[in-house]
Amino acid sequence: MTDRRPQLPNPEPRPKGEVDELLRVWATPRGYKIVTAVNNTVIGLFYIGAAFLFFLLAGVLALVMRTQLAVPENDFLSQGLYNQIFTVHGTTMMFLFAVPAVEALGVMLLPQMLAARDLPFPRLSAFAIWAYVVGGLVFFSTIFYDLAPQGGWFMYTPLTLKEFSPGDNADFWLLGIGFIEISAIAGAIEIVVGTLRTRPPGMSLTKMPIFAWSMLVFASMIMFAFPAVILGTMLLEIERSFGWPFFTAAKGGDPLLWQHLFWFFGHPEVYIIFLPAAGLVSMIVPAMAQRPLVGYRLIVVALIGTGFFSFGLWVHHMFTTGIPSLSLAFFSAASMAVAVPSGIQVFSWIATIAASRGRFRITTPSLFVLGFLVIFTIGGLTGVMVALVPVDFQVHDTYFVVAHFHYVLVGGMVFPLFATFYYWMPMATRRMLSERAGRWVFWLMFAGFNIAFFPMHFTGLRGMPRRVWTYPEGVGWDMLNLVSTIGAYVFALGVLIFVVDLVRSLRRPPTTVENPWKAGTLEWLPNDVYSTRSIPFVTSREPLWDRPALPREVSEGHHFLPNAPTGERETIVTSAIEARPQYIIRMPGPGWAHLLAAIFTAAFFLLLTVKLVIPALTCGVIAIIACLTWTWSLDPGPSKGEVDIGAGIRLPTYASGPSSHSWWAMIVLIFVTASLYIAYVFSYLYLWVVSPDVWAPHGSPALPAPVWPVGGALLTILGLLAIRAAGNRLPGPGRRSVAQPLLNAIAAFCLAGAVAVEILSHWQSGLRPTDNAYGAMVYMQSALNGQLAFALIVMIGFAIARMVAGKLDRVRRVSFDNAAVLYTYAAAQILFGLVLVHGFPRVAG
Amino acid sequence: MPKRNTFFPPAPKPSTTGTLVYMLFGPLVWAVQFTLAYGGHTLVCARGGAPWISDVVVLAATALTAVLLVCFLVWQERCAGAFGQPAPPRRDRPTDGIARILAFLSLVAVFWGGATVGLLDACVLGR
Numbered sequence: 001m002t003d004r005r006p007q008l009p010n011p012e013p014r015p016k017g018e019v020d021e022l023l024r025v026w027a028t029p030r031g032y033k034i035v036t037a038v039n040n041t042v043i044g045l046f047y048i049g050a051a052f053l054f055f056l057l058a059g060v061l062a063l064v065m066r067t068q069l070a071v072p073e074n075d076f077l078s079q080g081l082y083n084q085i086f087t088v089h090g091t092t093m094m095f096l097f098a099v100p101a102v103e104a105l106g107v108m109l110l111p112q113m114l115a116a117r118d119l120p121f122p123r124l125s126a127f128a129i130w131a132y133v134v135g136g137l138v139f140f141s142t143i144f145y146d147l148a149p150q151g152g153w154f155m156y157t158p159l160t161l162k163e164f165s166p167g168d169n170a171d172f173w174l175l176g177i178g179f180i181e182i183s184a185i186a187g188a189i190e191i192v193v194g195t196l197r198t199r200p201p202g203m204s205l206t207k208m209p210i211f212a213w214s215m216l217v218f219a220s221m222i223m224f225a226f227p228a229v230i231l232g233t234m235l236l237e238i239e240r241s242f243g244w245p246f247f248t249a250a251k252g253g254d255p256l257l258w259q260h261l262f263w264f265f266g267h268p269e270v271y272i273i274f275l276p277a278a279g280l281v282s283m284i285v286p287a288m289a290q291r292p293l294v295g296y297r298l299i300v301v302a303l304i305g306t307g308f309f310s311f312g313l314w315v316h317h318m319f320t321t322g323i324p325s326l327s328l329a330f331f332s333a334a335s336m337a338v339a340v341p342s343g344i345q346v347f348s349w350i351a352t353i354a355a356s357r358g359r360f361r362i363t364t365p366s367l368f369v370l371g372f373l374v375i376f377t378i379g380g381l382t383g384v385m386v387a388l389v390p391v392d393f394q395v396h397d398t399y400f401v402v403a404h405f406h407y408v409l410v411g412g413m414v415f416p417l418f419a420t421f422y423y424w425m426p427m428a429t430r431r432m433l434s435e436r437a438g439r440w441v442f443w444l445m446f447a448g449f450n451i452a453f454f455p456m457h458f459t460g461l462r463g464m465p466r467r468v469w470t471y472p473e474g475v476g477w478d479m480l481n482l483v484s485t486i487g488a489y490v491f492a493l494g495v496l497i498f499v500v501d502l503v504r505s506l507r508r509p510p511t512t513v514e515n516p517w518k519a520g521t522l523e524w525l526p527n528d529v530y531s532t533r534s535i536p537f538v539t540s541r542e543p544l545w546d547r548p549a550l551p552r553e554v555s556e557g558h559h560f561l562p563n564a565p566t567g568e569r570e571t572i573v574t575s576a577i578e579a580r581p582q583y584i585i586r587m588p589g590p591g592w593a594h595l596l597a598a599i600f601t602a603a604f605f606l607l608l609t610v611k612l613v614i615p616a617l618t619c620g621v622i623a624i625i626a627c628l629t630w631t632w633s634l635d636p637g638p639s640k641g642e643v644d645i646g647a648g649i650r651l652p653t654y655a656s657g658p659s660s661h662s663w664w665a666m667i668v669l670i671f672v673t674a675s676l677y678i679a680y681v682f683s684y685l686y687l688w689v690v691s692p693d694v695w696a697p698h699g700s701p702a703l704p705a706p707v708w709p710v711g712g713a714l715l716t717i718l719g720l721l722a723i724r725a726a727g728n729r730l731p732g733p734g735r736r737s738v739a740q741p742l743l744n745a746i747a748a749f750c751l752a753g754a755v756a757v758e759i760l761s762h763w764q765s766g767l768r769p770t771d772n773a774y775g776a777m778v779y780m781q782s783a784l785n786g787q788l789a790f791a792l793i794v795m796i797g798f799a800i801a802r803m804v805a806g807k808l809d810r811v812r813r814v815s816f817d818n819a820a821v822l823y824t825y826a827a828a829q830i831l832f833g834l835v836l837v838h839g840f841p842r843v844a845g
Numbered sequence: 846m847p848k849r850n851t852f853f854p855p856a857p858k859p860s861t862t863g864t865l866v867y868m869l870f871g872p873l874v875w876a877v878q879f880t881l882a883y884g885g886h887t888l889v890c891a892r893g894g895a896p897w898i899s900d901v902v903v904l905a906a907t908a909l910t911a912v913l914l915v916c917f918l919v920w921q922e923r924c925a926g927a928f929g930q931p932a933p934p935r936r937d938r939p940t941d942g943i944a945r946i947l948a949f950l951s952l953v954a955v956f957w958g959g960a961t962v963g964l965l966d967a968c969v970l971g972r
Contacts, residue, residue, distance in 0.1 A: 009852065201852065205864075206939035297939055301946045308872035309954065312879045324890050325969050326899065329961035330883050337954045537852055576861045577937075580853050649849045689891040 009537055009646030014557035018564075019533065025564045026117070026530040029590045035130075036590040038122035041529060044108025045428065047129045050136070051101035055414075056495070057140055058092035061085050063492055066452070070485035072473040082469035083150035087173070088143045090153030094269065095177050096136045098413055099222075102276040103128075103187040105420065106215045108428065110194055112523035113209050115538075115554075117531045117571035119194035120661045122587055123594040123630060128186040130598035131179070138606050139176035142169070149173040152467065154262055155236070157247040157255040162240045171240065171609045178233040179605040181226050188219035188226075189668045195219070196576040197661050200522070201560055203538040203579045206300075209521050210293065213300055214279025217307040218272055223668060224311070225268040227676035231683070232261035235780070244769045244776035246683070252694035252773035256321055257686055261679060263314035270408065271310040271338075274376075275303055277416035278345055281369050284423050285349050287519035288366045289356035292542055295348040302341035302348075309338040319392045328389050335387030342380055346373065363517075364438030368419035371446045375411025379404060382457070397467075400460025406453045418445070418498070427523055430510035437501040444494030451487025455480040520545035526555045534562035534646075535572055538579075565643035566653055572645060573661055583655045584643055586636050593630035597623050628798060634662075635802070637812035656814050666818045670825045673788065677829055680784055681836065687773045688844065694772040696841045701766040708761030709838040712754045713831055719750030720827045723820050730810045741800040744816075747823060748796040751789045754830055758782050758837075781833050788826040795819040859937070860929025867928035868944045870917055871951030874910050878955050881906035890968035899967035907959030914952040921945060 029036050037043060065085055068077045077085070107125050111118050119125060142148040149169045151160040160170045195216045199208065208216075235246040236258060245251035247258055286293045293299065312334035319328055350373070353360045360366065382404040386392050395401055418441070425433050459480045464471060471477055515524035520542030525532045536559045540546040553559060560581070561572055569587040574580060600623035607616035638654035645651055657663060693699045726743035759782045762775075769779035799816045802808040808816055866873070885902035889895075917924050921941065930936055 007851070204937060206937055206943070297942045298946065300943050301950065304869065304872060304943070304947060305950050308869075308876060308951075311876070312958075322970050324887070324967060325965040326886055326890075326903070326961060326967045327883060329965050330879070330886075330958050333958045333961055334879070334954070337957050340950065340953075575858070577859050577864045580858075647849050647852050649852075689888065 008553060008558040009560050009649075010534065010558050010562055014562055018557060018562060021564050021567075022530040022533070023528065025567065025569055025589075026528075028529055033590065035595060036592055038118075038126045038588065038590055038594070039529060040107050040111045040118050040122065040125065041428070041531075043122075043126050043129050044104060046133075047104030047107055048101060050129070050133045051097050051104050054092050054096040054136060054140065055101070056499070058089050058097060059492060059495065061089040061092070061143070063488055065089065066485040066488040068469065069471075069481050071482065072471050072478055074470050077469060079469045080150065081146075083467075084143055084146070084148035084169075086467055087150055087152055088140065088148045091149075091173065091177065092136075092140060093409075094153055094273075095180055096132075096140065098273045098409070099184055099269070100132055100136075101417060102218065102273060102413075103184065103191070105276065105280070105417075106191045106218070107187070109424065109523060110191065110212060110215060111198070111531055112427065112527060113212055113521055114195070114198055114203070115200040115522045115525065115532050115535050116194070116198040117535075117569065118587055119190050120198055120571075120573070120585055120587070121190050121193070121665065122569075123591065124186050125190050127594040127598045127630075128183040128190070130595055131183040131186075131602055134599055134602040135176055135179050135183070135605065138602070139172060139180075142172050147172060154266065155258075156262075157236065157258040158249075160236065160240075161247060168610055171237065174233045174237040174240070175605045175609045178230055178237070179602065181230050181233075184222055185226055185672055188222035189665050189672075191215050191219035192223070192668050193661055193664045197573050197664060198571055198585075199574050199579045200535050200538050201572065201574055201579055201581050203574075205577055206297075207538060207541050209541070210282035210296070210299055210303075211276070211279040214275045214282070214303050217303045218276045218279075221268050221272050221275075221307050221310070223672050224675045225265045225272065227672055228261045228679040229265035231676050231679040232258055232265075234783075235261075235683070238780070238783075239776075242770070244779070245773055246687070246776050246780075248773075251771075252687065252691035252699070253776070254687060254690045254773075256318070257683055257690075259318050259321065260314070260686065261683065263317045264311070264679070267314045267317065268307075268310045270405075271306055273409065274412040275306060277372075277413045279303070280416045280420050280423075281349060281372060282345070283519075283521065284365050284369055284419055285352050286542070287423075287517045288363065288369070289352050289360045290518065291352065291356050291359070292520075292545075293348065294351040294355055295344070296541065298344050299348050302344040305341035306338060309334060309341065313338060316387060316392070319389055320396050332387055332389050336384055339380060339384055339387075346377060346380075349373065363422070364433070364435055364442060365419040365423040365517075367439065367442040367446075368415045368422065371442060372411055372415035372419065375407055375415060375446075375449065377411075379407030379409075379411050383408060395460055397465055398460035399456040399464045399466060402466055403453050403456035403460060406449075406456075410449060410453075415445075418442075421498075421502075423517065424523070425505070426513055426516050427527075429506065430513065431505045431508060432511075432513065432516065433505050434501050437497055441494045441498045441501070444497065445491055448487050448489070448491030448494055452484045452491055453487070455483050455487075459484070514551070515544070525551050530564075531571075533557050534559035536560070537647075559646065560649075561645045565645075566640045570653070572651070573655070581645060581649055581651055582659060584645070584651050584653045585655075585661055586640070586653060588630075588633060591630065593626045597626035597630060600626060624794065628794075631798070631815075632802075635807065635812060635814040637807070654812075656811070656817055660814060660817075662814050662818060663821065666821050670822065673825065674829075677784060680780065684777045684781075684836065687777060688840075691773055692844070694774045695845060696767070696774060697845050700772060700774045703838060703841060704761035704765045706838070708757060709834045712757045712761070713834055715750045715754040715757060716827050716830045719747045719754065720824065722747040722750060723823045727816065727820055730808070730813055730816065733809045733811050734806075735809065736803065736806060741803050744796045744800050744803075744819075748793045751792055751823070751826065751830075755782055755786050755789045758785070758830075758834070778837055781837055785826070785830050785833060788822075788829065792819060792823055792826055795822065856935050857931040859931055863929030864940065867925060867930060868940060869947070870924070870928075870944060871914060871948030874913050874917075874948075875951040875954050878906050878910035879958065881910075882958060886967060894968075896967040900962050903959060903962045903967075907955060907962070910955050911952060911959070914948050914955065917948050918945065918952070921948075 068074050195212050238244050239246050245253045247253045247255050315331040316335045422433050462476050464477045533555045534557045536554050570584050573582050573585045600619045603619040604616050640653040642650040642652050696703050722743045726740050729740045731737040767775045769775045796819050799819050882903045886899045889899040
């Protein structure tokens with residue numbers, strides 16, 4: 001056997017005590033302080049646990065609905081309560097279970113698959129999780145107080161406008177879900193930066209595990225899809241609360257605008273849920289087949305292709321709303337085109353199984369994967385059917401569609417998730433779930449699902465509409481509904497057995513089983529709270545198969561960073577494409593600030609929902625203070641110098657500017673902000689197309705004189721110059737500057753001034769946001785710019801405080817750089833907005 | 846003691862943004878075609894323009910983007926260089942393969958979407 005030790009980054013035996021130091025640094029808080037933990041191995045479990053709890057709760061609601069529908073003319077539930085239940089069921093499954101479950105798996109599995117000690121922003125992950133848990137539980141509890149919304153998970157206008165949905169019910173959805181979407185975006189930022197910058201040395205993009213690819217595509221899709229619905233929820237809540245008529249046709253608004261914004265998010269959402277699940281399957285199938293995945297490149301192509309094409313499908317949810325034929329044809333074509341990349345993945349999995357020549361092991365994870373293949377393929381086929389416009393006209397809003405999307409979502413997400421539970425349980429908890437019970441779970445769930453949902457195709461074809469709380473006897477739906485209800489209970493029995501097995505398994509002491517499936521990827525390396533003892537040098541896609549000695553080498557510390565040289569939590573940041581080591585990131589440990597920030601942010605939104613404005617604002621201020629406290633320690637500076645990670649490589653322990661992970665996160669955030677703004681521009685132009693008669697200068701007061709927008713533009717440019725000058729005047733380490741904070745303050749003042757001038761200009765012209773849709777859109781632009789300006793004023797104030805405290809200089813400058821790059825974007829958005837709002841009506845009018 | 850060059854031999858580094866754009870070139874061009882075709886056609890119809898103008902918009906968007914994609918596929922080596930990819934043999938071949946297949950898939954999608962133009966009246970309501 002060849003001795004490969006000379007090829008190792010750290011071939012010599014490691015000094016004693018390094019593992020103890022790693023354990024000390026990465027120790028998990030005990031007792032009640034566990035809530036302050038930020039390590040992915042802990043909060044990932046909290047996250048997946050919470051998501052699964054919401055799955056169970058929403059599942060119970062499904063059973064209640066199926067009980068109501070089991071027989072005709074049933075009065076088990078009232079109509080209003082039924083409406084609330086189907087709304088909360090759909091909302092919970094989509095927003096509180098599916099997306100969070102997938103993000104949870106990302107938080108939990110990605111660092112292990114990438115052999116990183118943790119993702120780069122552990123407190124951001126923890127913040128996102130706690131915000132989601134608190135917000136989600138409060139939202140779900142509305143069902144117990146008759147406060148749940150009744151508008152369906154899509155909350156169509158005009159049904160959800162104040163006049164048709166009085167009370168606070170719809171507001172709980174709008175503010176609660178809007179807030180949870182922000183939490184999802186926080187998670188997406190973590191995943192994008194983590195996947196691109198914390199891969200192990202040598203793991204280039206094209207050696208990355210497919211699950212990491214799928215999470216990268218997933219998080220990128222969240223960046224562009226979620227802002228549309230966030231804008232939609234903002235517009236609807238503002239219309240409900242303040243009467244700005246975005247969706248009221250009588251004032252130039254359009255209810256269909258909501259559908260466009262919602263489905264621009266809602267359809268990609270299906271793939272946002274499915275792609276990571278497909279990524280999980282792409283990890284499980286090779287392990288069970290004991291051979292590499294057939295068509296790695298094609299799978300990557302399929303993931304990226306699906307991610308893109310899924311943004312061209314949203315109108316297929318609106319085929320019946322009265323849209324030109326040619327538009328219907330575009331979206332019909334795109335809806336069929338997306339089946340191609342999905343099909344590539346299915347054929348790749350089948351080819352991998354076939355190429356294993358009978359070695360494919362039939363375990364519980366395999367059964368769930370096979371069940372997924374069957375169910376998802378049926379859902380895909382009915383998807384192609386409803387992509388055909390004439391078929392959609394016939395089955396729209398019937399139970400056929402209910403059957404279709406449950407086949408896609410349960411088949412495409414829930415079955416892979418259960419496969420994941422069985423497959424990765426030993427990695428996460430060092431315990432196996434029962435294979436025997438697992439087979440019962442699978443067969444009950446598989447049979448129950450098909451008994452419940454297959455008949456719904458026929459119920460739908462026989463004309464039963466969705467969302468009806470009961471139905472008359474003798475129209476041909478009775479038996480089909482009864483069968484569906486029986487199937488739902490069989491499915492639930494399978495889930496119940498799983499829960500019992502899970503609890504039983506967790507009560508057993510952990511075993512030392514390592515890599516029970518003999519998989520080839522890095523998450524099966526020996527690991528502890530600090531992840532792997534050393535971070536491996538990766539040369540292939542299945543390192544554990546190609547280098548059988550790797551687990552021993554890694555656990556003996558022969559690879560990179562086998563210790564904690566700074567005495568803090570740290571991991572290696574590598575280049576985005578080739579994964580060359582660049583610097584050591586020092587990460588924060590457990591703390592209370594992010595937890596308080598999450599709780600008080602949730603409280604701010606929820607109190608605002610019930611119109612308790614003063615307590616809400618108080619909570620908002622506390623949340624901001626908590627955020628500032630949390631971020632104060634995040635720019636540690638270069639005090640620790642360079643450290644040796646092995647192979648003679650010495651890395652800095654600090655980075656700023658475009659190579660730093662925080663700069664990358666800010667760029668991702670700017671993409672999100674830009675997406676939100678593009679959704680606004682779309683809405684502005686859309687409403688102009690629908691109601692040009694309310695636009696200035698004919699349907700509204702004349703536009704402000706040009707001196708107003710010119711003044712606003714000059715202020716913006718002056719602020720931009722000031723922030724640039726502030727960047728050039730950062731003092732050297734250990735020194736302070738008076739001019740720099742002053743320039744920062746000028747920049748903040750100019751930005752606030754530009755927004756104020758814009759609002760004032762329209763106000764003095766006589767335009768009011770409640771007049772018509774044009775007025776609402778004009779002031780909405782200032783609301784969006786005002787949000788950005790507020791965030792920047794806080795960030796600039798923070799940078800000034802750090803300068804005063806001696807924590808900001810030419811080298812230690814991350815807090816300033818983040819503010820400066822966001823400022824540049826904000827200036828561009830404000831200038832573009834001035835051209836749109838002041839220039840467009842003059843040209844188009 | 847092993848040296849850094851053992852693990853990371855000195856070599857030209859690919860551009861980060863360039864690699865991402867190179868890989869995603871096909872879908873990005875498809876997105877442009879989709880936006881121009883759908884947005885332009887809807888605008889023409891909503892503003893009461895003649896349906897043939899709408900057809901021309903869609904055809905122009907389709908032709909322009911199809912030409913771009915065909916050029917990319919034919920001269921992929923040159924495009925790779927323009928997007929900051931190192932010359933062979935330092936080039937990452939899987940990246941080339943992914944970019945090529947995505948561009949081809951996008952070309953099919955561009956034709957697939959654009960083909961609808963001759964089959965339907967542009968501005969007649971679907972229902």
